[in-house]
Amino acid sequence: MIIVVITVSERDYDVIVVGAGIMGLASAYHLKIAMPDKSIVVLEKESSYSQGNSGRSVSGYRDFFSTVVNQKLSKSSIKFYSYIQKDLGYDIQMKNVGYMFLMSMSKFDSMKSIITKLQSSTDLRILDRSELSKIHPLILDVDKEESRALNLQPIEVGVLGRRCGVLEIEKLSSFYYEECRRLGVEFNFKTQVNSLDVVPRNPSGYPNEPFLWQDKLIGGISTNRGDYSARRYVLTTGAWTGKLLDRIGVDSHMKAKKRFVYQIGGNSITEMVRTSYGLNDEGLFPFLVLPSHGVYLRPHPSSGTFWISTSGTTSDQEIGPTFSFDSADDIEYTEPSDEYFVDNILPVLRAYMRDMPDMKITGKWTGYYSLNSQDKTPYIFAFLNAIVATGGSGAGLMKSDSIGRVVASIASGQTETRLFDGSTILNSSLGVADRDVGIETLRF
Amino acid sequence: MIIVVITVSERDYDVIVVGAGIMGLASAYHLKIAMPDKSIVVLEKESSYSQGNSGRSVSGYRDFFSTVVNQKLSKSSIKFYSYIQKDLGYDIQMKNVGYMFLMSMSKFDSMKSIITKLQSSTDLRILDRSELSKIHPLILDVDKEESRALNLQPIEVGVLGRRCGVLEIEKLSSFYYEECRRLGVEFNFKTQVNSLDVVPRNPSGYPNEPFLWQDKLIGGISTNRGDYSARRYVLTTGAWTGKLLDRIGVDSHMKAKKRFVYQIGGNSITEMVRTSYGLNDEGLFPFLVLPSHGVYLRPHPSSGTFWISTSGTTSDQEIGPTFSFDSADDIEYTEPSDEYFVDNILPVLRAYMRDMPDMKITGKWTGYYSLNSQDKTPYIFAFLNAIVATGGSGAGLMKSDSIGRVVASIASGQTETRLFDGSTILNSSLGVADRDVGIETLRF
Structure with missing residues (x-):
């Protein structure tokens, strides 16, 4: 032997x-x-x-931030990603669909000086209600009852970063x-x-x-x-x-902060994902941040779905056991429940967006932000x-x-x-x- | 029934x-x-x-910090503690023994602008080598071999805060x-x-x-x-x-950072604790921070001992399992070992201070800093x-x-x-x- x-x-x-x-x-x-x-x-x-x-991650990208260091870090990175795709010919599915924050007028006013400064360094388009009304899926006049019940901010302004979009992180x-x-x-x-x-x-x-x-x-x-x-x-x-x-x-x-991502599909969703509403030259829906509770939609062109998640940055909304900071030993990619989406995200989505009759959850996963909350x-x-x-x-x-x-x-x-x-x-x-x-x- | x-x-x-x-x-x-x-x-x-x-805690107090907010928070608190003791007649054993940082000239130079500014708002005394030489227990000319082996900074300047000292936190x-x-x-x-x-x-x-x-x-x-x-x-x-x-x-x-405190006594120590070397009117040794590795001595007048510990603020010295950040479940007031003192603190102490022939550990305990390391x-x-x-x-x-x-x-x-x-x-x-x-x- x-x-x-x-x-x-x-x-x-x-x-x-x-x-x-x-x-x-x-x-x-x-x-x-x-x-x-x-x-x-x-x-x-x-x-x-x-x-x-x-x-x-949902792998959106944007180049507009309030601080100079974040502007620099993102702007140069995005330029390099674009170089990879365009100059080196390595397809990373970079789609310049734009990145739009919807917000109330008062929120916009509080950010006005930052936005004005940003307009000199990148391409930001400010959309008023009449321009936003051309984006048919958006509900600009949110039901008052619903708005109060769900603590919703009105959609009054859109801030669209045009050198922004999505790519495939893989x-x-x-x-x-x-x-x-x-x-x-x-x-x-x-x-x-x-x-x-x-x-x-x-x-x-x-x-x-x-x-x-x-x-x-x-x-x-x-x-x-x-x-x-x-x-x-x-x-x-x-x-x-x-x-x-x-x-x-x-x-x-940093703290490890859990967040859930839901992929939603259906014919009406696919149609929406593949419509630009005049917002970009890609013929695709932009990355869209709703005005309330950090809910956002990331268009995923190849599957014709939206990936929907919440921002995870500390706010008085995302407090509670669901949003616990997990120690590394507790990090688990447990699949989130449909129920969480239906109870927490769907009401916000439905209040702001129409034309999703056959929407259904077609995928879901848990990820973690490495959050510096200061x-x-x-x-x-x-x-x-x-x-x-x-x-x-x-x-x-x-x-x-x-x-x-x-x-x-x-x-x-x-x-x-x-x-x-x-x-x-x-x-x-x-x-x-x-x-x-x-x-x-x-x-x- | x-x-x-x-x-x-x-x-x-x-x-x-x-x-x-x-x-x-x-x-x-x-x-x-x-x-x-x-x-x-x-x-x-x-x-x-x-x-x-x-x-x-070792319950020393000082009013000199680099930032305005820390100056304000401490200065007013110390004034109130003094009011408690002097005006209200409630004895908190507040002893204005002074709080002295010993340092190298290069360290002093790097802090000079802060110290100059502080001198207009509080009572700081800067001691040069000839003045420091009157504090007999201090070894101003650290052995070169020892200095290299222990990574020691020289004692070249003393910065003495005079509106500082110790009190009994109980x-x-x-x-x-x-x-x-x-x-x-x-x-x-x-x-x-x-x-x-x-x-x-x-x-x-x-x-x-x-x-x-x-x-x-x-x-x-x-x-x-x-x-x-x-x-x-x-x-x-x-x-x-x-x-x-x-x-x-x-x-x-914040992070919970463990630190050990050792009480050292003996006749020579008691004599030292009860001598002011002209540094204050209390007839007591000042709170003293040695120039290296965050080692400090807190005089405890009533017991005639020094409490000795290390600063715990993040530096490249206090890294390793001994200095782990503990999750709350791990917080234990386990008594530290004599060995830790002998291996880690005593060599530094002996290099900088003489006249402690009969020094002995008379007490010891573990505590935790609530550390904001940013x-x-x-x-x-x-x-x-x-x-x-x-x-x-x-x-x-x-x-x-x-x-x-x-x-x-x-x-x-x-x-x-x-x-x-x-x-x-x-x-x-x-x-x-x-x-x-x-x-x-x-x-x-």
Whole structure:
């Protein structure tokens, strides 16, 4: 009898990226471009890339935000995504359908100065009631009784971002993945990182290291498939970031917030999805945010459905056990109930939209926002020999290319990042100690 | 046989304050003064007030911070504590021993503009090496070998806040408690709040309420001793805040960070504690922060000991499993080991201080900071019919009176708080949506 003993030896790299969601993919790609000679591995617990909350996002994109840093991060990323599709000819199903916030006049007035400023930097169209009335599915005169019962805001103004729309995140992810592979980035799937091992930079050899007075670094990580080590670690771990960092006393500045997405279809819906109402040149319905309770509709052209969800940003509406912040151990992609849609979302939808006689739920899933509920802006910060990028707050996809560039810039020891569109960002402004981003208010 | 069935009926109040630590006591006191006709109850899981992390704090106070809001919160609170002791004659053992940061010249230079500004508003004394050399226990010329091995900064400057010192938090707590009782505030001890019950403001009667579109409020709380309800809830729950709020999807903006406190005594220590070295008029050693690794000494005059601990504010030193952020379920006041002191703190202490031949550990305990690691400044924010005050970040005691006044001001529907010393604070600046506090940098 021959006994074969397989010992999994420690694997050593220059850089380990933890998490192959869209931020991890973009980070690995830009890291490899910045340091082509370095060995880079991406570890991912799922069996492929973007199978976690990236793949569960609704993948809309917009370039209008209240803060300059969010404007920069999104604008450059969108330009790069467009470059991928148009110049490189890699189809990511980017559809410039527009992104429209419907709102009351008083809400519009409160945002007027931001919107006026934005009009000089991007293409925003403001629609009044007479223009909105041409979008036939919209009910502009919401029933008064219903409005009171459901706490609804009136539809009085539409703010349409025209350089905005939707794309297929699996396709965008595939672009980054294939480029990473081509450049020599390694991917280890089904590899779940359980903990980060903090060690002294100069070991003393005494037990119970590291001590308070020792310089420290991440010496390795333990996974379900053995230990790994690297000179540098990049954590693009989305909703799981808190779990890894809490254990070593580093603040992740994010909370994992559950949200449900419902796909609704039917002939009337498909017809609506494939009508532009003069709002874009794609012949498709825009990404639409209703004026109340954060309910939004994302047109999904190829299936002829809408994906409907709620914003998840902290408001006095989304409070209660349904909206709990889950610790990483509780993160489960349990299928949401039809009942939740019928009780919570459908009444709002029906109050604002007509022409959906045969609407039916054709799909549904649970995802998690990595929410920074203070400033609703990503965090990119370094500690020891690690860099953390998190806090997409429901607007991560549309900033991910820029986030990847900032990560690569920090890893390269630079203080400033030049984005794809030539604009620059001070890296420390997205960090903790010198954070300088302002509070994002253009959300729903 | 007679069977007595005791049903605990729901108890209803105008205001429920959860947590009888120093922030809860100050809040209850100022709430009752602001609304004397309202029924107020304080619920506390321990068997008395300030038995949790307030009672485990080292209770030093200082009035010098880098941000205006922290200067205001502390300055007015300290003035009120002084008023309690001097004018009301209630002895809280307030000793104006001073609060001294020792630092390198380069650190001092980096803080110079802040310190210069502070000198116009409070009494700061800057000590150079020749002045520091008169403080005999200090080792100004740290051994070079040791300095390198322990990553030590040199002692080149002392910044001494003279309107600073120490007090007995149990005595200060007793003042607030007795005043609360006198004014008619109720206290229910051994009452642990387990959850907040979010309900619709206008119930529809349908199952699964509250719905997304309903206005909500906290309808009640469940405790180990039955249910309570109130018109308004105040959460001064320190390290437990995250536990209560995560469950309903409200960000607490704090992490529970463990820290160990060691009491060291011995004849040489007692002699040192009771010598002022010309630094104050109390004849006592000042509160002293060493230049490295956040190690500080708090003189405890009545016992003739020093309490020694570390700052706990996030730095690249305090990273690792010892410094984990604990979820509320993991909060345990386990006694720290002597070994931890010997391995981690003692080497730093011995490098900077002499004359401690018979030093010994005479006591030790574990406490938790309620740490806001972004701006190191308290959060006071309202959601639904609740107000949360948390994030003392190791400097909560010295701001608690002001925090209590802000809580009472918000509960009274005001937008601005007039503090004890007449200065004013915009309530929303300490909240989330309009947070405007800056990042506190004067810490160790």
